[in-house]
Amino acid sequence: MQFTFNPTIPEDKDITIVSLVPEQEQSFVQLKDNGQKILSIGVKDVEKINRRKLILLTRQAVALARSHRAAKIAFEFSDFTFPKLRMTDEDKAEVIATNMEMANFEFTKYRTEPEEGWSFVTDIIVVTSKASNIKKSFEKGQIIGQEVNASRALATNPGDEMTPKMLAESAKKAVEGLNVKVEVLGEKEMKKLGMGGVLGVGQGSDAESQFIILEYMAGKKSEKPIVLAGKGVTFDTGGLNIKPGDHMYEMHMDMSGGAAVIHAIVAAAKLKLKKNVVAIVPAVENMPSGSSYHPGDILKSMSGKTIEVINTDAEGRVILSDALTYSERYEPRLVVDVATLTGSAIAALGPRASAIFTRDEKLETTLRKLGEESGDYVWPLPMWEEYEEGVKGTFGDVANSGKSRYGGAIDGAMFLQQFAQNLPSWVHIDIAPRMTTIEGEFLSKGSAGAPIRLLTKLIEKY
Numbered sequence: 001m002q003f004t005f006n007p008t009i010p011e012d013k014d015i016t017i018v019s020l021v022p023e024q025e026q027s028f029v030q031l032k033d034n035g036q037k038i039l040s041i042g043v044k045d046v047e048k049i050n051r052r053k054l055i056l057l058t059r060q061a062v063a064l065a066r067s068h069r070a071a072k073i074a075f076e077f078s079d080f081t082f083p084k085l086r087m088t089d090e091d092k093a094e095v096i097a098t099n100m101e102m103a104n105f106e107f108t109k110y111r112t113e114p115e116e117g118w119s120f121v122t123d124i125i126v127v128t129s130k131a132s133n134i135k136k137s138f139e140k141g142q143i144i145g146q147e148v149n150a151s152r153a154l155a156t157n158p159g160d161e162m163t164p165k166m167l168a169e170s171a172k173k174a175v176e177g178l179n180v181k182v183e184v185l186g187e188k189e190m191k192k193l194g195m196g197g198v199l200g201v202g203q204g205s206d207a208e209s210q211f212i213i214l215e216y217m218a219g220k221k222s223e224k225p226i227v228l229a230g231k232g233v234t235f236d237t238g239g240l241n242i243k244p245g246d247h248m249y250e251m252h253m254d255m256s257g258g259a260a261v262i263h264a265i266v267a268a269a270k271l272k273l274k275k276n277v278v279a280i281v282p283a284v285e286n287m288p289s290g291s292s293y294h295p296g297d298i299l300k301s302m303s304g305k306t307i308e309v310i311n312t313d314a315e316g317r318v319i320l321s322d323a324l325t326y327s328e329r330y331e332p333r334l335v336v337d338v339a340t341l342t343g344s345a346i347a348a349l350g351p352r353a354s355a356i357f358t359r360d361e362k363l364e365t366t367l368r369k370l371g372e373e374s375g376d377y378v379w380p381l382p383m384w385e386e387y388e389e390g391v392k393g394t395f396g397d398v399a400n401s402g403k404s405r406y407g408g409a410i411d412g413a414m415f416l417q418q419f420a421q422n423l424p425s426w427v428h429i430d431i432a433p434r435m436t437t438i439e440g441e442f443l444s445k446g447s448a449g450a451p452i453r454l455l456t457k458l459i460e461k462y
């Protein structure tokens with residue numbers, strides 16, 4: 001998709017005009033004398049248009065264009081002016097670009113192209129006299145949107161097309177030509193490092209586990225890096241504690257956290273942010289087989305702590321424990337782990353926000369603020385000391401599943417916290433609620449690409 005800028009509305013019948021009409025209930029189509037189409041989007045309650053609604057409106061514009069098969073569209077930048085929306089033009093431009101890009105994505109790789117072709121927007125003409133001010137912001141927003149989409153594509157790939165090795169290859173490909181160093185450890189190297197968590201979860205699969213490390217060091221030498229660790233379970237059957245049938249098929253997206261940290265670092269590199277960032281992805285397939293880890297097994301993690309496996313379906317935290325320990329070698333100033341960790345987080349928050357867990361109150365506030373800004377909404381859940389009881393092991397140091405039926409997202413965080421004790425600042429983001437897009441957000445079905453927009457802002461501002 002290409003953005004260009006023009007001071008006036010182009011009079012070309014191949015270019016469809018998309019316009020916002022205030023206080024109009026419905027959307028409608030008009031035809032100008034010259035045959036040019038105008039798609040009008042009715043905007044109710046202009047007084048109520050805030051940042052959240054702006055995001056949806058920008059996507060709606062592209063969704064409407066796509067439903068009319070309008071490949072080239074033009075819109076007036078000033079259409080996105082609303083009485084209660086206090087945003088700078090630059091900020092607005094970035095949001096528009098990111099979200100138009102996101103609304104233009106669809107995972108078509110495995111579908112036969114219809115005779116009339118796919119319906120994507122190829123060109124967007126932004127009608128404005130402020131091009132020189134907002135062009136850079138459009139470019140920036142577009143890069144972020146493109147990386148969100150790349151992550152969505154990666155995560156939406158079926159499990160047999162995205163094994164740990166394929167994920168590692170995709171990471172290498174994603175950073176080609178960028179100032180990002182890639183290292184991939186196989187099982188042999190992981191054994192040497194004592195990564196019993198990753199190896200334990202992966203041992204039931206025919207696919208070799210991988211440990212992917214990406215380094216983008218464009219900041220000051222003296223500045224300690226931010227480490228992003230993403231759960232890379234390429235398919236989660238649950239293992240011997242096999243999942244019931246209904247929703248297992250969605251578990252090819254259980255590497256969404258991994259995909260997100262890969263594309264967040266790519267976004268940082270493409271935006272040339274002057275920061276030091278490391279992305280780590282432990283990648284495994286969680287399968288039931290004759291060689292699977294069993295409930296009751298005790299794994300020796302890289303930290304030296306033993307993990308008592310209560311449930312083989314609580315595998316994400318087990319692989320992340322080694323990633324958190326590995327992150328220590330960077331002496332990071334902040335570690336963020338991102339994982340589709342628990343169904344319980346979905347039960348707690350519903351599908352509109354990821355759960356964040358941290359004992360760093362300032363960081364919690366920062367993340368909530370950046371969540372609002374970026375559109376990757378997050379909401380905190382507690383990590384009080386009392387909860388620690390829940391993840392104490394009987395025969396091992398830490399149990400991978402809590403003792404109560406309730407509060408599973410918190411147990412997940414408390415488990416991870418046992419491996420984050422040497423880190424100066426740490427936050428766990430449970431993105432299970434935002435694994436897939438939902439009805440009404442004007443995004444195609446599949447992975448939602450959370451929380452790349454948030455991570456990019458965090459890298460930029462932290």
Ligand code: BES
Binds near residue numbers: 254
């Ligand atoms: N990958 C799942 C969590 C999940 C479920 C993500 C649905 C997205 C949508 C995770 O590995 C899992 O199975 N967690 C268990 C933990 C339990 C066994 C302690 C869960 O949430 O039930």
Ligand code: ZN
Binds near residue numbers: 313314315
């Ligand atoms: Zn699981």
Ligand code: ZN
Binds near residue numbers: 254
């Ligand atoms: Zn999982």
